[in-house]
Amino acid sequence: MKNNNNHWNSIPGKSLFIGAALSGLIAGALFTSGFIGSRSENSLFCLLAAVRNGGGTAASGHSPTPIQLQAILHYATSHVVPLLTLGEVTVSYDVLKARAPCNFLVFGLGHDSLMWTSLNPRGKTVFLEEDPKWFQTVLKDSPYLKAHMVKYRTQLSQADDLLSSYRSERLCSPSDAYLRGNTRCRLALESLPDEVNETEWDLIMIDGPRGYFAEAPGRMGAIFSAAVMARNRKGSGVTHVFLHNVDRKVEKAFAEEFLCRKYLVKAVGRLWHFEIPSAANNASVAGSPCSKYQYSNYYQAFRASDRSSTTRGRCPCQIR
Template structure:
């Protein structure tokens, strides 16, 4: 060890220090490796404070402490310590587990202290606050803040990694971001050591069909396993292989909005036949919206992994809940004003509400514009936010789905989550996965049949034969079944990579961060762009 390290340990080390000598030596060598000028952040002002201060005498050391007794005791012995006093009020070990969406939201209520944010830390040691029983504050906030403070070359040490909170938070928040990590073990005690940010997909971008570029999103990005998810983007498959993104540690999921007919599946088979793709067949996973599409896939695209997963299951159900107010409308149809949505089948239903949107589709064929004003709805509301849609659904008795072919159909599940029974025509694409004879009616393409089915469901609601909570509960159960099936498939991939992650939790948390996986899926991608890509200027005539 360097002389300063030896001197610091000789002067300051005592048997009262809880860290074992090998752990101290690892941290000490890391600090001195960044000397002079190492920026050291230590969560916890314990009996080792003087040792860290002496060890980093030619650098900057800041201690973060919530316990006033420990702060006074340490400052009496070492008055020159730099200490940031914080409060972990409201945090306990018990309330910090499991690390679900609600707990993540509660962490967001504790912003990063500006005193920590303005420094690029070389080494961060998380060794406080107390976390030995359920009532202790626990280290949820220090680990949450550490995730935000990590830089490309930051070393992170987490003591007591063998405890559930430390392991859960480190595995979820810290480890996936590290370029390298290991666990230092001694009997009954573990310490996590992570180094640097995993650059992973840094610098990669995607371009959608409209020419808009944005960063490449991912579901998981670690040194052992990377999970990418593309939606309606099969054209990128040859590019994935050609550009090197489809390496041995990368798995890619593909989901779809629209029904996959035979022509679409044959086109997909051609894309999958290229160089470098067949060899990676086990790393490509296709999610089909209906059992019929899955059967056709297995016939037409053999040798590739696929499963029945209804894309609507990625809706965050917290956004859509049954309302308690008055119901002004007998039925609502939430759909773009396009011909294939078949609004005209609702004309015999009195007191209708149309929820509609501006569209960019070509005004021809199935996407021909429809004049909703001519169809006699009581009211038309346009371009609502998700909250506005949920409020509108809360004013109607029944939801309408009238297209003959579509896809999983978010709107259909949104009705059910809001407690609206559904009247649907027969359709391709999988939306009927969520229908139940108790709360749904599937009818012929006939305005009178739609009208009568709406009247029947409204009567059943009035009699109490069905309740809105029961409609929602059944929809949630079917959604959960799809997510659990996908999580089981992903868990096999995670386990094979040797990662201590729960795929079900990974999915739930990603959905909570953005309904429909908006923060983690890549939508309608036409082109991949590697780091450093420069768009050439437009050609000019000579």
């Protein structure tokens, strides 16, 4: 999520194109949500004119929210945009459009946070961030965002060990796993804010925490915890989980282990979209997260990669 080579695109021409596209996407969200009164007004230029005039009133009686207007202006003028491609954004937007207003949890703060919030009008969008400095930087520019600081108990260099040992801890098993206060399972985010623990999330986006150097927290805990949230859902329907950076070894292996390929419904670029049923509504979800053979296959792949001549001595998370 932060401004590093793995996450951001600052090439001026391409950035302006993506920024304009994102602005148009948000403007389209306003239109389809009933925030723009007539079809003839469905353009970025008309919407920006409305911003200058203090915003318009839609036929539905709702004006665009402040964060939606801020998002359009930001992406229309910024040279710094998310590295997510328009196709990757659209996968998530299509679900948001169908489910909004909904409960949307995002792991990681970034320049795309404004976009995600604006695409869920009248819904709840909450962000979780692990870097205090980055937390302050983003919220200083976008004070409308609802975000919480979280702490992870893992490092990316531990991914191999976590994948090989989690089954020996009963409170990491699918049938017994929970989050709040679960200090015995290192993958569980045991100290999330009450707002996060007490909300049933319809969509979960995993684009954080950092996972590109050995001392970073890695996304192992985020992936595991998202799977637990989805499994423990009490309401009807599935939980939509989006995972970015699946081109990286750890993200892919932990997704296969806990989110399950059988629940993968769409893959675009480096983004995977899962629809995960709850254990309460699907008896087949009880027991192993994916299959009893899943873990051994991926652990063996980890070890084989780590023993190869080109990767020896590096943590498996860094092997692309």
